[in-house]
Amino acid sequence: MKGNKWVRQIHRWLAMAFTVTVIVTTIALVQEEPVVWVSYVPLLPLALLLFTGLYLFVLPYAAKWRSGRDTARGK
Numbered sequence: 001m002k003g004n005k006w007v008r009q010i011h012r013w014l015a016m017a018f019t020v021t022v023i024v025t026t027i028a029l030v031q032e033e034p035v036v037w038v039s040y041v042p043l044l045p046l047a048l049l050l051f052t053g054l055y056l057f058v059l060p061y062a063a064k065w066r067s068g069r070d071t072a073r074g075k
Contacts, residue, residue: 004059011052018045 021042028038
């Protein structure tokens with residue numbers, strides 16, 4: 001269970017980092033001469049959010065599947 005806590009904490013920090021990068025990107029692109037490559041900065045935290053979010057999404061289903069498998073084996 002300790003690993004799940006770490007993934008949840010990392011997911012929270014990634015969400016904050018993603019929010020900050022989106023705000024910074026918006027400010028950078030509103031300038032008179034925008035730097036276009038800045039628009040790619042939020043993609044890294046977003047990709048990491050995808051993987052941690054999918055992991056957290058699957059956790060309850062995996063736990064239910066594991067508990068169902070153990071009870072079926074016990075009968």
